[in-house]
Amino acid sequence: MFIRSERLFLRPGWPEDWAELHALIDDEAVVRNLARAPWPYGPDDAKSFSSLAQDQKHPHFFITLPGAHGSRLIGCIGLAQFGAETELGYWLGQPFWGQGFATEAARAVLSLARAVGHRRVIATPFIDNTESARVLTKVGFRPTGEVRRVLSPARSEPVAAPVHAIDLAAPLDCDGPGDGNFAGMRRAA
Structure with a gap:
């Protein structure tokens, strides 16, 4: 699966991406x-992640920024199964923070989530990660009031993570009541 947004190209990872991935994520400020x-994030971790198979209901993407000299990896985003729930997760390398890339990528993946049948998606940013919570608010997530304790390998301890959720509207059924009143225009052949 591939997704094109206004500025970004989201694509699967390929085994040959491992070195670029490792250079970007081997940063405690990101991994924390x-x-x-895992932390520390080693070359074998990057090789393993770059080679992960895709899941049709829970895909993950490399976020790339196309330019005159090809596409540059700037982060990752994806959907994962968390118990019975679907969770959105993402990260960007530090040079790409604060430029709206996470918001743009999240909107694109939520659109895909709706298209593949997800009706609700959660996200659990750590309580001190206010920038991530702000991204989630921009794309329509709301705090549920639930707080989970989530282990962060880079912090070596569980961290409070408020649960945010978004309810996705079902796609319109073109033969149903939300079909734009085209039913009356159909004729039996």
Whole structure:
């Protein structure tokens, strides 16, 4: 699966991406906000992640920024199964923070989530990661009031993580009541 947004190209990772991935994520300031990335993040971790198979209902993407000399990796985003729930997770390399890339990538992935049938998606940013919470608010997530304790390998301890959720509207059924009143225009052949 591939997604094109206004400025970004989201694509699967390929095994040959490992060195670029490692150079970008081998940063404690990035990994300290992630629940699933090991710390320290080594070359073998990057090789393993770059080679992960895609799941049709829970895909993950490399976020790339196309330019005159090709596409540059700037982060990752994806959907993961968390128990019975679907969770959105993402990260960007430090040079790309504060430029709206996370918001743009999240909107694109939420659109895909709706298209593949997800009706609710959660996210659990650590309580001190206010920038991530701000991104979630911009794309429509709301705090649920639940707080989970999530282990961060870079912090070596569980961290409070407020649960945010977004309810995604079901796609319109073109043959149903939300079909734009085209039913009356159809004729039996």
